[in-house]
Amino acid sequence: MKNQLDRFRKVYLVDTEFVPRPGERPIPVCIVARDYKTKHTIRKWRDELSALPPFPHGPDILFVCYFAPAELGFYRVMNWEPPPRILDLYVEYRNCYNCLPTVVEQKLYEKGEKKPGRNSLVGALMQFGLPTIGASEKKKMTDRISRGGPWTPDEKLAIVNYCEDDVIALDRLLTAMLPRLDLPRALYRGRYMPGVAAMEYAGVPIDVELLKRLRARWKHIRQELVTRVDAQFGVYEGTSFRSDKFAHWLDEHGILWPRYPSGALILTDETFREMAKIHSELNALRELRHALSQTRLNDLTVGADGRNRVMISPFGARTSRNTPSNSKFILGPSVWLRGLIKPPPGSAVGYIDWVAQEIGIAAARSNDSAMKSAYESGDPYLWFAKAAKAVPEDATPQTHKLERALHKQCMLGVNYGMEERSLSLRINQHVLVARSMLLRHREIFWRFWEWSDNQVRRAMLTGITSTIFGWRYHVTTDHNVRSIRNFSMQATGAEILRLAICLGVENGIEICGPAHDAVFILAPLEQLGKDIARMRDFMEEASRIVLGGFKLRTEFTAVRYPKRHMDPRGREFWDIVMSLL
Numbered sequence: 001m002k003n004q005l006d007r008f009r010k011v012y013l014v015d016t017e018f019v020p021r022p023g024e025r026p027i028p029v030c031i032v033a034r035d036y037k038t039k040h041t042i043r044k045w046r047d048e049l050s051a052l053p054p055f056p057h058g059p060d061i062l063f064v065c066y067f068a069p070a071e072l073g074f075y076r077v078m079n080w081e082p083p084p085r086i087l088d089l090y091v092e093y094r095n096c097y098n099c100l101p102t103v104v105e106q107k108l109y110e111k112g113e114k115k116p117g118r119n120s121l122v123g124a125l126m127q128f129g130l131p132t133i134g135a136s137e138k139k140k141m142t143d144r145i146s147r148g149g150p151w152t153p154d155e156k157l158a159i160v161n162y163c164e165d166d167v168i169a170l171d172r173l174l175t176a177m178l179p180r181l182d183l184p185r186a187l188y189r190g191r192y193m194p195g196v197a198a199m200e201y202a203g204v205p206i207d208v209e210l211l212k213r214l215r216a217r218w219k220h221i222r223q224e225l226v227t228r229v230d231a232q233f234g235v236y237e238g239t240s241f242r243s244d245k246f247a248h249w250l251d252e253h254g255i256l257w258p259r260y261p262s263g264a265l266i267l268t269d270e271t272f273r274e275m276a277k278i279h280s281e282l283n284a285l286r287e288l289r290h291a292l293s294q295t296r297l298n299d300l301t302v303g304a305d306g307r308n309r310v311m312i313s314p315f316g317a318r319t320s321r322n323t324p325s326n327s328k329f330i331l332g333p334s335v336w337l338r339g340l341i342k343p344p345p346g347s348a349v350g351y352i353d354w355v356a357q358e359i360g361i362a363a364a365r366s367n368d369s370a371m372k373s374a375y376e377s378g379d380p381y382l383w384f385a386k387a388a389k390a391v392p393e394d395a396t397p398q399t400h401k402l403e404r405a406l407h408k409q410c411m412l413g414v415n416y417g418m419e420e421r422s423l424s425l426r427i428n429q430h431v432l433v434a435r436s437m438l439l440r441h442r443e444i445f446w447r448f449w450e451w452s453d454n455q456v457r458r459a460m461l462t463g464i465t466s467t468i469f470g471w472r473y474h475v476t477t478d479h480n481v482r483s484i485r486n487f488s489m490q491a492t493g494a495e496i497l498r499l500a501i502c503l504g505v506e507n508g509i510e511i512c513g514p515a516h517d518a519v520f521i522l523a524p525l526e527q528l529g530k531d532i533a534r535m536r537d538f539m540e541e542a543s544r545i546v547l548g549g550f551k552l553r554t555e556f557t558a559v560r561y562p563k564r565h566m567d568p569r570g571r572e573f574w575d576i577v578m579s580l581l
Contacts, residue, residue, distance in 0.1 A: 004183045008085070009060040011036035013174065015166040016074040017159055019148045022328075023301035023309050025201060028074050029145060030156075032163045034171060036064070041167070043160050049078065057083045066090045066121045066170055068190065069312065072197035082197070086190030087183070089173055091315050093124045095189075096180055099318055099474045102127050125169055128176040132169055185470040189315070195501040195511070196312045202512040203307025204330050204520060205349065206300075207342040207564060214340075215297045217581055222292060224580045229288045229573075232281075239292055243267060255279060258425045269294075274426060278405060287336050287573035295334055299327040306344065312514065314498075318483075319490035320471045321497075322514055331515050336570030336577065341520070341559075348528040348560040352535050353518030354496075354543065355553040356380055358415050358489045361496075364550035365488055366451035370444055372550070381408035388440040410437045416486030452485055459484050467491045468546060492546060493517055500542035504535050511535075525560055532556050 013034045018026035033042045033055045044054050063083035065071045067090040125132040141162045230236040235245040250257050258266040272286040302308050308330045316323030326332035343349045359380045363371035374380035385391045385407040391400045406427045424434035442449050459465035459475050466472045473487045513520045523531040536554045543552035559565045
């Protein structure tokens, strides 16, 4: 078989070293590049670098690395243009073994060595039986680099040698992985990495002074929050949540709550989030529980320029979605904290998201004409309620708010295989009501169900399912049918988001952070309207490309200095915190 790399005039294996600083942009240290075909190696310390990379770029030159955002972050700081063709072996290794057990998980290093991360370069080398330095030795070097300079001449030499060792290891790994690579799709995934580096370089603008005040007063505020919020619930003793008191409150208010087979209440944050969609009065209690157990304001990594910067961690989830740290990233799960997002003077932020993204993806992927009509109506949930004869044809979201909410939960739940018992608890209705809704959904959107069931059958039969652009999900013995069923929607959504970010960054829009199905952009005040319009076009175009012509709608909010961004779901809790502050 012809070597996939023959199409490239040059193939450079590249690794960089830099001093990482929480919330700040990295400080470049050195770069090593190796020509895969000739084995010629280029070694450069920071003060030897110029305005251009030390090796050529071009469409006929392939840039190969392991976890490209690190190298491309180095590029950003050096003000170098990113290479046009990128192969990230981290991403391709993740794709090869997504959900599968690896050697790293089955073996430990020799006695005294720590177990490396499953998706680290060391872990990938172990998987293919390739030589590598020990995890402990690698950690010693990274720790020394992280402490920053000054370095002695011997230390400089050791750092560059260490960087070259990774490049040599990368050479071996590329050779081992080459037969497994789907190069065109791999390059498409590599195209996203300059966008990741751009977002990490920009960071999300934060109201630093307010954050300082919150950090200084947080311990006291936490105590006061319990008193203020729990006044309407009575489910706390001190700062301890009492499940028995909560069960009593639920009984008093006639709310059915999901339970374990043992009968105990399921009190996960996900359960609270889903139940709060039906019972909005629970939002404040959910935010209180999160604030007491998980909100660590000191963990937010904010640079001296007031920007919240974290590793975006692309392709970190099984579905290939980004997985930034919830505690370090302002767009983590505590939506009330988004009130700290504030554009700097002369600037504005725009928040742009897709409307009912998962419904639109399901309609397009299944080619269900009824579901497409529901999505294109502008309100798929009310459309479903009308088609199910649950509301009259002249019903509106205002006249039939409850019915619309019930059918919304049904439409969202079936995407990942929600069954009648779970749906009845979610919508606080008898199981017969939930059963009837699911039957009507199967009748109305029969083509979607045929497609979804076939997706599961095919995955179970072949042991694998994948997206249009080749992101794989391997079915193992401990598989979850609901995860298989929902994989296509989540992974396709991730592919749409990646392409939209590529289009935005490549066309000069400053995207400062991604959310699950949305982006934050930053622009000068006079430029905001134009950039929002352009970004919406890119997001809709990305959906059209990925979904074979079916376009997802977008909506946006804009905030101009000196105002701050605010998520409506967190407004009540934010107001309580601010009143206490």
